[in-house]
Amino acid sequence: MKISDIPTPAYVVDEKKLEENLRILKDVSEQGGCKILLAQKAFSMFAEYPLIGKYLDGTTASGLYEARLGAEEMKKENHVFAPAYREDEIDEIASICDHVIFNSVSQVRKFGARVSEKAGRPGGIGLRINPECSTQDHAIYDPCAPFSRLGVTIGNLENALREDDGFWSLVSGLHVHTLCEQNSDALEETVRVIEEKFGKYLAQPGIKWLNLGGGHHITRDDYDRERLIRIVRHLRDTYRVEVYLEPGEAVALNAGYLVTEVLDQVDNILTTLLLDASAACHMPDVLEMPYQPPLKGAVAVPRIEDPEAAKTAGCNTDIPDKNRISDPDGCPVQEDSHIYRLSSCTCLAGDVIGDYRFNHPVRPGDRLCFEDMAIYSMVKNNTFNGMALPSIWKMDAGGDCILVKKFGYEDFKGRLS
Numbered sequence: 001m002k003i004s005d006i007p008t009p010a011y012v013v014d015e016k017k018l019e020e021n022l023r024i025l026k027d028v029s030e031q032g033g034c035k036i037l038l039a040q041k042a043f044s045m046f047a048e049y050p051l052i053g054k055y056l057d058g059t060t061a062s063g064l065y066e067a068r069l070g071a072e073e074m075k076k077e078n079h080v081f082a083p084a085y086r087e088d089e090i091d092e093i094a095s096i097c098d099h100v101i102f103n104s105v106s107q108v109r110k111f112g113a114r115v116s117e118k119a120g121r122p123g124g125i126g127l128r129i130n131p132e133c134s135t136q137d138h139a140i141y142d143p144c145a146p147f148s149r150l151g152v153t154i155g156n157l158e159n160a161l162r163e164d165d166g167f168w169s170l171v172s173g174l175h176v177h178t179l180c181e182q183n184s185d186a187l188e189e190t191v192r193v194i195e196e197k198f199g200k201y202l203a204q205p206g207i208k209w210l211n212l213g214g215g216h217h218i219t220r221d222d223y224d225r226e227r228l229i230r231i232v233r234h235l236r237d238t239y240r241v242e243v244y245l246e247p248g249e250a251v252a253l254n255a256g257y258l259v260t261e262v263l264d265q266v267d268n269i270l271t272t273l274l275l276d277a278s279a280a281c282h283m284p285d286v287l288e289m290p291y292q293p294p295l296k297g298a299v300a301v302p303r304i305e306d307p308e309a310a311k312t313a314g315c316n317t318d319i320p321d322k323n324r325i326s327d328p329d330g331c332p333v334q335e336d337s338h339i340y341r342l343s344s345c346t347c348l349a350g351d352v353i354g355d356y357r358f359n360h361p362v363r364p365g366d367r368l369c370f371e372d373m374a375i376y377s378m379v380k381n382n383t384f385n386g387m388a389l390p391s392i393w394k395m396d397a398g399g400d401c402i403l404v405k406k407f408g409y410e411d412f413k414g415r416l417s
């Protein structure tokens with residue numbers, strides 16, 4: 001079936017694009033001499049794990065369930081990091097994970113010896129550090145923001161080492177995750193600070209690996225991969241450690257679509273199109289981050305806040321073209337410019353995906369296709385208001401779509417009681 005025919009709403013993963021990303025990552029891992037893991041929190045479509053496993057070294061997880069998924073479906077190196085583990089899950093985690101990474105010295109003290117005994121495989125125990133080096137503006141995605149709970153600061157590590165109770169001898173690697181959709185210049189700055197603060201610990205013979213986390217937008221066109229490779233080689237050569245990267249976004253960047261149908265329209269100065277997809281349910285990052293996803297055949301424009309501006313911006317289809325002055329992004333309005341607000345069927349007034357400019361009218365019954373919808377979409381969706389979960393499809397290199405999974409009422413009911 002072609003993407004134009006599949007029932008909506010639907011996530012469609014583009015395997016050609018996914019494989020292009022994977023080839024880039026494989027090349028980085030070969031040239032840099034590092035290992036690259038899939039961060040499942042971003043993309044857990046395990047139907048694609050056989051393909052991903054051909055190129056990457058394994059998976060990383062945020063807790064027991066993702067760790068189980070990686071063990072069952074990828075069956076390669078399996079790592080886990082969680083801010084804190086539960087007493088009743090740590091033994092199972094240790095039995096299926098190669099690296100168990102702790103967020104605090106107290107967690108190493110509590111579980112470290114137990115994990116060392118249970119762990120069936122080498123690699124062992126890691127400690128997440130916080131270099132306290134912010135390189136980005138998204139406060140909610142910044143583990144280096146003031147008062148962060150993520151990772152051990154150099155001050156806390158050195159205080160703990162003074163107690164000398166043996167926890168350090170259990171640690172065989174360091175983990176750091178500070179980036180979000182960033183280029184390798186931010187990594188370079190972060191690594192400089194890591195070396196300054198933690199270099200002497202990294203150089204100790206007991207430390208065998210360094211995991212540089214995710215947030216590296218390696219597969220983006222403007223990403224400087226040569227610099228990443230240089231940084232990885234430098235760390236390997238200087239500290240004699242195995243280097244790991246665990247990107248999520250970069251694995252499936254621009255490799256998925258969310259296909260939706262326009263169900264109705266409401267004209268209230270601005271014309272809002274009501275879709276069978278929802279930001280709140282099917283692309284929560286649009287509201288949380290926030291960001292505006294690209295839409296095939298349309299241009300995202302800044303949100304129109306002021307009704308007067310809407311009247312002159314050509315948003316209302318009732319307004320003759322000659323009365324339109326300019327788009328809110330400053331472009332002169334063309335004869336065929338139509339601006340719509342895209343929203344959903346939930347009760348949440350703010351469940352708005354964004355304002356978009358089309359060069360043709362859009363009507364109920366038309367289909368729209370949001371891009372870059374593989375990452376942080378399926379893994380975060382929900383059935384608020386009883387909204388249907390989009391079915392999941394994969395599209396092969398020839399453009400044929402195959403249904404992987406569809407959901408119905410039972411999936412909604414099954415999570416309730």
Ligand SMILES: Cc1ncc(COP(=O)(O)O)c(C=O)c1O
Nearest residue numbers: 039042177213214215247248249
């Ligand atoms: C510890 C850790 N590793 C890896 C990732 C993946 O990051 P990204 O999807 O931005 O590459 C995250 C994302 O939050 C993370 O917290």
